[in-house]
Amino acid sequence: MENRSRLERYFILGLNGLYQGEKVILDNLKEMHETANSPELKDVFAKHIQETENQVKRLEKIGTILGENINTEEGEETLLDKGKHALKTILFMHDGKNKIVGALIEKGQDLLKKFEDDESAKDLCLAGSTQFIESFEVNCYEELLTLAGKEDFDPEIETLLKESLEEEKRAHEALKSILGKELGKMEYQTI
Ligand SMILES: [Fe+2]
Numbered sequence: 798m799e800n801r802s803r804l805e806r807y808f809i810l811g812l813n814g815l816y817q818g819e820k821v822i823l824d825n826l827k828e829m830h831e832t833a834n835s836p837e838l839k840d841v842f843a844k845h846i847q848e849t850e851n852q853v854k855r856l857e858k859i860g861t862i863l864g865e866n867i868n869t870e871e872g873e874e875t876l877l878d879k880g881k882h883a884l885k886t887i888l889f890m891h892d893g894k895n896k897i898v899g900a901l902i903e904k905g906q907d908l909l910k911k912f913e914d915d916e917s918a919k920d921l922c923l924a925g926s927t928q929f930i931e932s933f934e935v936n937c938y939e940e941l942l943t944l945a946g947k948e949d950f951d952p953e954i955e956t957l958l959k960e961s962l963e964e965e966k967r968a969h970e971a972l973k974s975i976l977g978k979e980l981g982k983m984e985y986q987t988i
Contacts, residue, residue: 808944813867815937816856818898822930823849825902829927832909835920841971842927848964855957862951901930921979928972931965938962 801809826849830842860867905926912918942958 802948804944804947808941808948809863809865809867811937811941811944812856812859812863812865815934815941816853816860816867818934818937819849819853819856821898821902822934823853825905825930826927829923833920833923834916835975838920838924838975841968841975845964845968848961848968852961852964855961859954859957862954897933898930901926901933905930917982921976921983924972924976924979928969928976931969931972934965935962935969938965 823846826842826846830839830846833839833842856867905922908922908926909919912922938958938961942955942962945955945958
C-alpha cells in the first residue's frame with residue numbers, strides 16, 4: 798500500500814469497504830428471502846443472493862490482481878480525512894466496519910418490526926429498504942469504476958466491476974418495480 802498513489806489507495810480502501818459491505822448485505826438478503834411473502838420478491842432475492850456471492854468473489858479477485866489484502870477492517874484515517882469532500886461514497890463505505898451498510902440494514906429491520914402485525918406491508922418494507930441498499934451499491938461500484946478509469950490497472954478489474962455494477966442496477970430496478978406494485982396495492986391509510 799505504501800508505494801501506491803493516493804488514488805490507488807482510495808480505490809483499495811473503497812474495494813475493502815465494499816467487500817465488507819457485500820458480505821453483510823449477503824447475510825441480510827438471505828434473511829429478506831426467508832421473510833418475503835410474494836413469489837416475485839422471493840425470486841428477486843434468490844437471484845441477487847447468487848449474484849452477491851459472485852460479487853464477493855469478484856472483489857476478492859480484484860484484490861488478488863492488485864496483490865492487496867482486502868479482507869481487513871483497518872482504515873487509513875489520515876487518507877480518509879484528506880479525501881472527505883471528493884469521494885463521499887467510498888468514504889461512507891470505508892468507515893472501519895462499513896457502518897453505513899449496517900445502518901441501512903438496521904433501518905430496514907426497524908421498519909419491518911413496526912409492521913410485524915401487518916402482512917400486507919411486509920413486502921413493501923422489504924422491497925423499499927433493500928432497493929435503497931442496492932442504489933447505494935450502484936454508487937459504490939460507479940465510484941470505484943471512476944477511480945479505476947484513472948489508474949493504469951489490469952483491464953480485467955474494470956470488467957469485473959462492470960459486471961457487478963450491471964447486476965446491482967438490475968436488482969435495484971427489479972426491487973423498485975416491486976415497490977411500485979406494493980405501493981399500488983395499499984389503500985391510503987394513516988400510520
Ligand atoms: Fe447488491
